[in-house]
Structures are given as structure tokens and as C-alpha cells.
Amino acid sequence: MANSLYGPLDPAPDAGYVDAPPRMGFFTDTSVCIGCKACEVACKEWNAVPDDGFDLLGQSYDNTGGLSANSWRHVAFIEQPRPDPVFLGMPGQDKPDFRWLMMSNVCKHCTHAGCLDVCPTGALFRTEFGTVVVQEDVCNGCGYCVAACPYGVIDRREGDGRAWKCTMCYDRIGDGLTPACAQACPTESIQYGELDVLREAAAERVAKLHAEGVESARLYGHSEEDGVGGDGAFFLLLDEPEVYGLPPDPVVTTKDLPDMWKRAGLAALTMAASVAVAFLGRRR
Amino acid sequence: MSPRGGDRPMVPKADFRSYYGRPIVRPAPWTHDVAAYLFTGGLAAGSALLAAGGQATGRPRLRRAGRVAALGAVAASGYFLVADLGRPERFHHMLRVAKPTSPMSVGVWIFSAFSAAAGVAAAAEAAPLVPSRFARKVLPPVGSAAGLAAGAIAPALATYTAVLLADTATPSWHAAYPELPFVFAGSALASGAGVGLIADPGPPARRMAVLGAALELYGAHRIETTKGLLSEPYATGKAGRLLRTGRTLTAAGVAGAVLGKRSRVVSALSGLSLLAASAITRFGIFDGGMASARDPQYTVVPQKERIAGKMPD
Ligand code: SF4
Ligand code: SF4
Secondary structure, three states: OOOOOOOOOOHHHHOOOOOOOOOEEEEEEHHHOOOOOHHHHHHHHHHOOOOOOOOOOOEOOEOOOOOEOOEOEEEEEEEEEOOOOOOOOOOOOOOOOEEEEEEEEEOOOEOOOHHHHHOOOOOEEEOOOOOEEEOOOOOOOOOHHHHHOOOOOOEEOOOOOOEEOOOOOHHHHOOOOOOHHHHHOOOOOEEEEEHHHHHHHHHHHHHHHHHOOOOOOEEEOOOOOOOOOOEOEEEEEOOOHHHHOOOOOOOOHHHHHHHHHHHHHHHHHHHHHHHHHHHHOOOO | OOOOOOOOOOOOOOOOOOOOOOOOOOOOOOOHHHHHHHHHHHHHHHHHHHHHHHHHOOOHHHHHHHHHHHHHHHHHHHHHHHHOOOOHHHHHHHHHOOOOOOHHHHHHHHHHHHHHHHHHHHHHOOHHHOOOHHHHHHHHHHHHHHHHHHHHHHHHHHHHHHHHHHOOOOHHHHHOOOOHHHHHHHHHHHHHHHHHHHHOOOHHHHHHHHHHHHHHHHHHHHHHHOOHHHHHHHHOHHHHHHHHHHHHHHHHHHHHHHHOOOOHHHHHHHHHHHHHHHHHHHHHHHHHHHHHHHOOHHHHHHHHHHHHHHOOO
């Protein structure tokens, strides 16, 4: 139990599964993402996620904005001036002075998931694959998970009142199928598989990019040593995490929970003592 | 790098990058019902303690006022708790589990136990009006037991809400976790004292007011000054105005409670002032946290500083 709130851990056995299958995950390699949004669409189709209205946000080619109750994959588009113009093989301009970063964001299926820790109904649960899923017949829409996610992923759906997010296609992977987004991705930017295998593939990919001179390539969420014990869905990024709308150093809030209860206990004792002093002092 | 922890009244404008300025963490989807619950839950706890003190030291008027106020506040709390759910009809789903990692789950059980005790204690006050002689005999001792039970649970009821807010990714709530329970404990004491000052002003209520206000003011001061950038949302905007107003009303309430000993009217006004201060302070803390979640700088900058501190340079 020592690691149940923080640190490296295999979540499914920790949650009580005996003979759990290997932990499954996503590796999203943003260096090959072409921003086609096939993942966003495939996710909506398979999971019957309602549409979220037609908004033009005026933010590059992104009119989804971010992950929400109604967007479980979100493709971010970042337009940046390019410090080191390189030849991309595009006709007309051999050295563009800007670059596009594209990244398909998703729930991280954290090893230590704040959303799951704080859920008071047990609606959020850990699956045998180590993923984190909401049971819609249990959730009462208290909204606590929404505030507890360090990535701002899970969200309460307007009108419906319950919390929704990516399930890593729990209904598909149980039957040995690939989640809809990874299935639809034409460039294998989204890779699905056993987390251990994906972590190795990702380390190789980063080494290769570094060897090719892409110094900015880095992994995000791959390390068991990070603040959430590693993400079940991790990324290869080409810039700082916050540029993509990701927190630079997320830490699961429940890491401090034992300390919080201690402080609350101390305050409660102080409160009781104050009342005793107030009533037992002199009569006037 | 600016020092973390130490007093830093002037926070320089943060330099950070983000995705089109959009928030990173999500603010809780809670309305001010939750802020109101923070107040009414604290008021219920403070009143139950006032009642228990009155009961233990033979002050029936304090006991009665405390019990009645606790029941009223508990009823309001129940309403606010359920009203803010996305699916209010599923409130009871919280009773299917008891989860120590979820402050809301822990809190629901504390609240349930407290409500039962406070309800019985308040009902016992109606003993003299009951026609049955048997009931007139049995109710007061049952009420005493319930009153002491409510008083024993009250400190937990008043402080768990601080853990409820702090155990989130909301930057300024989480950062405030060491002091937040003291603010809420103090605020609850002060509001209970307010009930006492209105119903039966005397030394116990005055002392409770002073001690409660001291805790509340001390804790709030720490939160507003020692969290670096994360103190800023409590000092600026709507939250800043609310917290300043709360502080003024607390100070006025304590001054009135101490200096206005001889006047029923001044005492009652001081009590009202403390009650208002408690409510306004809760709204301020609530709004400060929400503001910190809406602006990505409060997520990015402290985390960047943490990384910089971790990396040897
Ligand atoms: S990213 Fe957020 S919603 Fe997804 S598992 Fe982690 S805490 Fe839960
Ligand atoms: S909104 Fe639903 S899933 Fe989220 S914490 Fe509350 S009950 Fe659990």
C-alpha cells in the first residue's frame, strides 16, 4: 500500500486484480501527426459522443479547443515562428520560417489518477488493463473528479449532468480490438499496445529523432518517476508541454492527502480546545 | 528565481507560454451553492459546539440556541449539497461506498452522522411541548447524549471541507492546504459565537468569538501572503474584495463582542457581523481557487519553478 497514492506502481494489481492482463496504453508520437483529426471523428463515432456545437475559435486550425465531456480526443494546432528553418520538401517554399505542431491529446489514464481517488460514488474505477473508466450508471455528477484531474481532462456534460472522458475504448480492448482513434490514425501517430512495449518504442523513437538533429524531441508522461506515477497514455512532444496545453510537472493531488488530513486533524483539535477554553474560563 | 514560500507581496508579472491562453486544469463545475455549503456546514459545527458547551456548563439558553441553529444550518447544508450535483436524484450513490481517498466520501459520512445527532438534539428541545409524560422524561437525556455526539463530530465537519477543496488540482486551493483547515475551523467557531452573541451574550460566546476570529485571520493572512504567485488570486479581483470585506467584518465583530459587553444590541450586531464575515470569507476562498484554475499561469509558472528547483544547474 506504500505506493498507492504516489510513486511507481502497476495499477491493476494494486486495485485488486489477480492475474491482470498487461497494462495497455497509448503512445502518441506528435512528430508524425498531420492534424487530420481522424482520431477525433473516430472516437465520436464509436463512442456516440454528442457534438459540441459549431464554434469557430480563430485558433489556427483548431475549432475543438480542448478535451471536454464531448471531445475525448483533441487535436491541438500550434503555429510557431521557426527558429531553425529546415527544408520540408514542400513545393514553393524550400525553407518555411514557421512550423505547425500538431498533437492529439487524450486522457492520460494516470497510474495515480486524481479523478479516481476523489470520486465519492465509486463511479470511476480501474480496469484490468490499468485504465480509468467512468460508470455512467453510477456517476451522480458531483464534479469532484473534474477539479482533481491535473490535466483538465474529465468534464461534466452540460444537460446530462454526469462526468465523461476517454475510456480507451474499454468495450473494444476487452475483445482484443484497437481503440477507435488508434485504428483510424493514418500515420501511426497514435499507437496502442502494451505499455512496456510502447515505452521502449518511444525511447527508440526519441533517440532516432535526436540523432537526426531534432533536439526538441522529448517524451512526456513516460516516466514512472513523475508526479502521477507515469501516464498510461504518454506523448512525444517537440516543444515544452505547456505549449500544447499540458501541465509541465503534474503531481497527483492525493500525494498530499495524508498531510492534508493531518492538518485538518490539528485544526479540529484546536477548535475543540478553543471551545473548552471559552466555556471553562472564568464566569465573567 | 523568486523564493518559494517566503513573503512575496509584489508578484512580478509571470512570463509563461500556454495553448492560446486556455486553462490547463479545469475549474470545479460548482456554483456558489458549494461556497454557501462551506458556510452553513461551518455554522452547524460552530453552533453544535456552542450548544455542547452550554449543555456541559449549565447554560440552557446557549444550548437551546446552538441546537436550533445547528439543525437549521444542517438542513440548509443538505439542500446545498444535493443542489449542486449534476444528478441530484442520485445523491444516495455517495452512500454506496466509504472511500478514505475521497474527502467528499469521508465528508458525506461525517455529515450524515452529524445531521442525525444534531437532529435528535434539536428535537429534544421540544420536550416541554410534548403531551406524553414519558417523552418529556426521556427526551432530555437522549438530547444530551445527542448534543454531546454532535459536538464531538462538529470539529470534523468544520475542517473536512478544507481538505475537500485542497485535494484538487485547483492551484490556489491545493497550495493552501496547510492553513485552510484553520481558516475554516476559525470561521466556524466565529459563526457559532455569532449565534451565541445574538441569543445569549456572555463570556463564553465572547471568548469563542475572539479565538475563532484569531484562527481565521491568522490562517487567511498566511494564505494571502506566503504562497507566492498562488496567493495572488486571493488578493486580487472579486476574491480579494470578498476576503478584505470578511476581514473587516471579523475585526468589527470581535471588537463589538469585546467592547460592547454591556449592550445587548451591540452584542447582537457583533454576532451578525461575525456571521456575515464567516460567509463572505468562504465565498472569497471559493472564488480565489476558481480564479486560479481559470488562468493557466497559476498552473504553469509554479510547476516550472518546481522543475527548475529539481534540476541542478
Ligand atoms: S488524465 Fe485526468 S481524467 Fe485521465 S486518468 Fe488522469 S486524472 Fe483521470
Ligand atoms: S462526477 Fe461522477 S465520476 Fe466524477 S467524482 Fe463525481 S460521481 Fe465520480
